[in-house]
Amino acid sequence: MPHRKGLRRKIWTAFILQAAAISFAAVLGVYGASAVLKHVLIQQALQEEAAHYWQRLQARPGAEVPDTYNMTGYLLPAGADASKVPATIRGLAPGFHALPRAQGGSLVLVDQDRNGHRLYLLFKQEQVDSLAFWFGMAPLAIVLVVIYVIAWTTYRASKRAVSPVIWLASQVQRWDPKQPEPALLSPENLPTDVEGETLVLAQSLHEFASRIEHFVHRERDFTRDASHELRTPLTVIRVAGDMMAGDDSLSPTARKALGRIQGAGRDMEALIEAFLILAREGDTxxxxxxxxxxxxxxxxxxxxxxxxxxxxxxxxxxxxxxxxxxxxxxxxxxxxxxxxxxxxxxxxxxxxxxxxxxxxxxxxxxxxxxxxxxxxxxxxxxxxxxxxxxxxxxxxxxxxxxxxxxxxxxxxxxxxxxxxxxxxxxxxxxxxxx
Structure with a gap:
């Protein structure tokens, strides 16, 4: 069974993080664009509209203030009664202002000419929101959908690309370290999508497992043969030594040498027994x-x-x-x-x-x-x-x-x-x- 934190899980996590990062960047970009639209472009448009109005007023006294679908204007002559100007903007100082939502949420430009006349230009909040939506949120939604579709398509393609590697890992994971199964990676058992570097890796593992299997059989044959062939001559030496030890005619020097031979034989038997046990790895x-x-x-x-x-x-x-x-x-x-x-x-x-x-x-x-x-x-x-x-x-x-x-x-x-x-x-x- 593949590990939970395998390649598929890592690829999926990488694409989720990538999509989240791109989405965050896109939202931040749209928010910045709406701020630019609101506080730069509209402000510049209102300033240009005010400058144009002052030119018209100078050329033709009594020129009407701007009054369009998106914008409403109010002119307060110098020293005139300000009651005709809405109370929400009456006390605003010259400059650019954004009214709270409770007061309509309009963008207001207060401009004053050299004669003391004051011009109030209001850009409707509904139009600001509409512009922000059509030039911000709608493109953002389209961009995010395209990003998600591309990310999902790329994830599927990446998943298919790593599937042979995952299959290969699952096959190797099933191997018994003491007795691998190279037949699982034989050319006729490989899926059709195993190609390129994965095919080279599968072929190398197949050859490696075949060699290990050969070594395991050879080691088992050796331990079986050694346990028989090495013990036989030692048994002969031990029996012969015991028979010689029963000969009372042996000189002290010969008996001492015989004792050393018998001791060396016993040591060799114990050593061979220990080596044979250790040679079998986990299976004694x-x-x-x-x-x-x-x-x-x-x-x-x-x-x-x-x-x-x-x-x-x-x-x-x-x-x-x-x-x-x-x-x-x-x-x-x-x-x-x-x-x-x-x-x-x-x-x-x-x-x-x-x-x-x-x-x-x-x-x-x-x-x-x-x-x-x-x-x-x-x-x-x-x-x-x-x-x-x-x-x-x-x-x-x-x-x-x-x-x-x-x-x-x-x-x-x-x-x-x-x-x-x-x-x-x-x-x-x-x-x-x-």
């Missing part, structure tokens, strides 16, 4: 199930006891309060196994303790610990801190962090140099699902 390919956390913890602790070898390190597990999770148990095994492997590798003496509480698992050790600088970078891939001689590939904590982000299981790390490290996995009961 592992089924979710309800499982008891303590069972997974006890199993991983038992595996970790082999990692310490002959070092004076005791690996313990304390179940204070167990709980259940609904997730792939193998994911928790990978995360906890990496934390335990890291703790065993960096602890030369003392203990590694795993504590299970309600909603969290804590792995603490008495190893070499870390300062704040190293602690701030421990989740960087292949970062080994100041201990490059220790075993491991430097990716265990990076794997833990990536899985914790995917499953919404935050991991907290606390450490002090020489005092050990504590890692805590937290399991929010309403955490996001992968």
């Amino acid at each position: 390919g592992l089924p979710d199930s309800d499982f008891d956390v303590s069972e997974v913890v006890l199993d991983e602790v038992e595996k970790a006891r082999v990692l310490v070898g002959s070092k004076p390190v005791k690996v313990e597990c304390r179940i204070e309060q167990t709980f259940e999770l609904h997730a792939p148990p193998r994911v928790l095994s990978v995360m906890l196994g990496n934390l335990l492997r890291n703790a065993c590798h960096y602890t030369d003496a003392g203990q590694v303790v795993v504590v299970v509480r309600d909603g969290e698992i804590e792995v603490s050790d008495t190893g070499i610990g870390m300062d704040d600088v190293v602690l701030s970078r421990i989740f960087e891939p292949f970062y080994r801190g100041n201990n490059p001689g220790k075993e491991g590939q430097g990716v265990g904590l990076s794997i833990v962090q990536r899985l914790s982000q995917r499953y919404g299981w935050p991991v907290r790390m606390q450490s002090r140099p020489g005092q050990g490290t504590t890692a805590t996995l937290v399991f929010p009961r309403s955490g996001p699902r992968p």
Whole structure:
């Protein structure tokens, strides 16, 4: 479903604002024109009429004042009785005046010649309104109608022009990011109005989606084949190592080398398992199930006891309060196994303790610990801190962090140099699902 603030909505808003702005400008222009008509043109016409009358009066004493359909005149000779002049204009000083509507609303010019005669010229308000309408409002209405028709026609044309883009966006919006459908944009499925730049974009997206689909199939084939092909030789190495370990005739040097081979094999199995889970993006390919956390913890602790070898390190597990999770148990095994492997590798003496509480698992050790600088970078891939001689590939904590982000299981790390490290996995009961 297209977003409410899509191209159509934006185009419609733009044309509404444009039509409103043009209408406002047109109304303002007509209002200004009517003001010019009222206060400039009519005023000038009255002044010219008064000047013409004074010329006629000088040439022919007793000339009649102007009295037409639009204009009425009154002459008040010097010293004469002003009762013949209407009371509404009798007291007006020489100049141009506009009477209020209550007094007729006429435009009045009061002019006086050098002999003291005063001339009153009234231009009827009805004629002013009529002129303002025919020369202002009527053209304004016609102009606004033309503007609206042009704006609507342009909007329809613009809407048709962007329709292919909107259609293309709706098709892409329906795609599953993990499995796009390039067939939707194949040439035979494109509407006839998809052309020009939109056609180029559709063809590019079709090619891009086809490549993504190919990559997705190739990645799935790789993870399927790798999970089989990589585990098979490791299984052979592990079984052969176990058989050799049962040979009492091995020398201490050979037995030590065999122990390293077995440890490296276990590390490689765990690393391959973690990489295969991470390679599947959001879909791990592992089924979710309800499982008891303590069972997974006890199993991983038992595996970790082999990692310490002959070092004076005791690996313990304390179940204070167990709980259940609904997730792939193998994911928790990978995360906890990496934390335990890291703790065993960096602890030369003392203990590694795993504590299970309600909603969290804590792995603490008495190893070499870390300062704040190293602690701030421990989740960087292949970062080994100041201990490059220790075993491991430097990716265990990076794997833990990536899985914790995917499953919404935050991991907290606390450490002090020489005092050990504590890692805590937290399991929010309403955490996001992968």
